[in-house]
Amino acid sequence: MTTLVTLPVLLPILGAALTVIFARSAMVQRLIGIVVLACVSAVAAILLVAADRSGPVVVELGGWPAPVGIVLVADRLSALLLLVSTVVTLAVLVYAIDQRISDYGRDTASTTFHPIFLLLSTGVSLAYLTGDLFSLFVAFEIMLAASYVLITRRTNASRIRSGMTYVIISLTSSLLFLTTIALVYASTGTVNLADLANRVAELPPGLRTLLSMLTIVTFGIKAAMVPLHFWLPDSYPNAPAPVTALFAGLLTKVGIYALLRTQTLVFPGAGPSAVLLVLAVLTMVVGALGALAQNDLNRLLSFLLVSHIGFMLFGLAVYDAHGAAGTALYIVHHITVQATLFLVGGLITRRTGTVSIDQMGGLARRSPVLAVLFAIPALTLAGIPPTSGFVAKLALLQAGAGATVGTAVVAGFVVLASLLTLWAVVRVWIRVFWGAEKEPLPDADPTDELVVGTAKTSKPMYVATAALIAVSIAIAAAAGPLSAVTERAGTDLLARTPYLEAVLG
Amino acid sequence: MITINVAMAVVLAVLYSVGFYLLMQRSLMRILIGIVVLGHGANLLLQLAGGPPARAPVLGTAPAEDFADPLPQALALTAIVITFALTTYLLALGYRSWVLTGHDEVQDDLEDRRIAASERPDGSMEEDTEGTDEIVDPGSAAASNEPVEAPR
Numbered sequence: 115m116t117t118l119v120t121l122p123v124l125l126p127i128l129g130a131a132l133t134v135i136f137a138r139s140a141m142v143q144r145l146i147g148i149v150v151l152a153c154v155s156a157v158a159a160i161l162l163v164a165a166d167r168s169g170p171v172v173v174e175l176g177g178w179p180a181p182v183g184i185v186l187v188a189d190r191l192s193a194l195l196l197l198v199s200t201v202v203t204l205a206v207l208v209y210a211i212d213q214r215i216s217d218y219g220r221d222t223a224s225t226t227f228h229p230i231f232l233l234l235s236t237g238v239s240l241a242y243l244t245g246d247l248f249s250l251f252v253a254f255e256i257m258l259a260a261s262y263v264l265i266t267r268r269t270n271a272s273r274i275r276s277g278m279t280y281v282i283i284s285l286t287s288s289l290l291f292l293t294t295i296a297l298v299y300a301s302t303g304t305v306n307l308a309d310l311a312n313r314v315a316e317l318p319p320g321l322r323t324l325l326s327m328l329t330i331v332t333f334g335i336k337a338a339m340v341p342l343h344f345w346l347p348d349s350y351p352n353a354p355a356p357v358t359a360l361f362a363g364l365l366t367k368v369g370i371y372a373l374l375r376t377q378t379l380v381f382p383g384a385g386p387s388a389v390l391l392v393l394a395v396l397t398m399v400v401g402a403l404g405a406l407a408q409n410d411l412n413r414l415l416s417f418l419l420v421s422h423i424g425f426m427l428f429g430l431a432v433y434d435a436h437g438a439a440g441t442a443l444y445i446v447h448h449i450t451v452q453a454t455l456f457l458v459g460g461l462i463t464r465r466t467g468t469v470s471i472d473q474m475g476g477l478a479r480r481s482p483v484l485a486v487l488f489a490i491p492a493l494t495l496a497g498i499p500p501t502s503g504f505v506a507k508l509a510l511l512q513a514g515a516g517a518t519v520g521t522a523v524v525a526g527f528v529v530l531a532s533l534l535t536l537w538a539v540v541r542v543w544i545r546v547f548w549g550a551e552k553e554p555l556p557d558a559d560p561t562d563e564l565v566v567g568t569a570k571t572s573k574p575m576y577v578a579t580a581a582l583i584a585v586s587i588a589i590a591a592a593a594g595p596l597s598a599v600t601e602r603a604g605t606d607l608l609a610r611t612p613y614l615e616a617v618l619g
Numbered sequence: 620m621i622t623i624n625v626a627m628a629v630v631l632a633v634l635y636s637v638g639f640y641l642l643m644q645r646s647l648m649r650i651l652i653g654i655v656v657l658g659h660g661a662n663l664l665l666q667l668a669g670g671p672p673a674r675a676p677v678l679g680t681a682p683a684e685d686f687a688d689p690l691p692q693a694l695a696l697t698a699i700v701i702t703f704a705l706t707t708y709l710l711a712l713g714y715r716s717w718v719l720t721g722h723d724e725v726q727d728d729l730e731d732r733r734i735a736a737s738e739r740p741d742g743s744m745e746e747d748t749e750g751t752d753e754i755v756d757p758g759s760a761a762a763s764n765e766p767v768e769a770p771r
Binding site for chain 2: 248251252255259262263266269270271274275277278281282285286288289292293295296297299300301302303305317
């Protein structure tokens, strides 16, 4: 069982090497990608069942026990997020492959895309599983380096600037992370998360607060928390739809996961954190208002992404088992739905040849399937019952209402941000799907994978999008057992003992 | 807990402040050098986190209590390799930007340019070429292929 924990990291990185070897055969590359991700999903499902039945599954790399060696830990939270992330990655890969096939035919594939895609998956898996602060840094670097390539691939004059912003911001946050690690090591003499949990408690409170704030800033940049969010709406919309969907689904959530893990395990506080509550409110409101001001479909979705990062921060800020459980459930829901929306955005752009909402119209008559594909995830994001968004928001609201007066007030902002989200998506609906039909614009730049007004879509692109919607419906349908799992995960996170005992023995 | 001497603290302060100052610049080359300097600062800090200089941690060469802490050295090595690789990538990106747009300046973001355009009386970004003191750059010209929100 313990060797299984290494597979989510090993399989994609070996797969990436294989896809480089088979660079000449597009079909083999595609097959490797799909098989690897399908295997990782299966492994993640097994790990989730194992972790839920008998506690965290730990593997000591190289046989060195913690805290000397590096450990990989799959507890309820990491196994659950790994499972959802891999399923979403798989669906996005299918979509990306079919987009490529409909644009360029079956016989060619980009030499870089498949290896880099699998490397990104490696980084995400490692970030979820690692029990070591420095490996977390390495995981982030693998993931970000892959994302740099994906966001600047086939770039042109209009897109290069946003790619550069993204790379520079991410590099800066990585260097801040490195600084944090150095300070943590200087004050405690360890980078193992479980060992840190014990040693940080012995530090003077001032130093502990400093280290805690540094991690919040570092992961806050990666998670696009307001006021550190400015790079996201500027860079994400400038990548092709599948890449944006992958980034929006996974990268920011990995930042939130790292925050959740370090804040609960290493820097446990007593009661709600005022700083995080304020940041959560700011993130929710600024993101939602930003979305209302946008005319570019992808930028609008990016601002909604920022807004919903605030929801996850809120669950963390409440700082009890229910809050952590709510955040976990929200991450699961949001990974699926945000990736779906960006994929649908890609499909809409292919139909209309533009990302500008003003230039779309009457799409519901021309493409009713697309209307359905947009309506379900949009309502899910806004949290209309009985969707998964409603289930996740309910968990957060209950956690907020049950803690203190302060958290109950912030819970009000959760409702407000949900309504603003609903307003934003309804505006999109009215302007894109209703109204007078507008002719699709021609493809302005055929070499650009961003705005492809070819209207050429293959059925698998719709199937991949529909599959993600099915996942989000399944989350809503399985809300009972799922929220039981996240509730147990939240209790584990706050109790800390299951993790500490599993790692340190 | 490890403390460091004043000289090293001053060096670190200089590296960090120079690094962040350069990051604020417009030219990608300066930003790149800023990242490099900042990376040096972070790596030096990581080194210093292991304590004062001491003997190489190889068994049999010195008594164990004289050894330096090898872990921060390993961490710093890893971090150096990563920053090196990513700096190279950024350099390649800077070159690409220079090829595509003719300069390596990091421009204002799209939203800023849209707002600036909508506050001009004629309200369009294409008018950049006439009358305004802005330098025409191919980057924003290409970006204006994207629709600009009409002023209301």
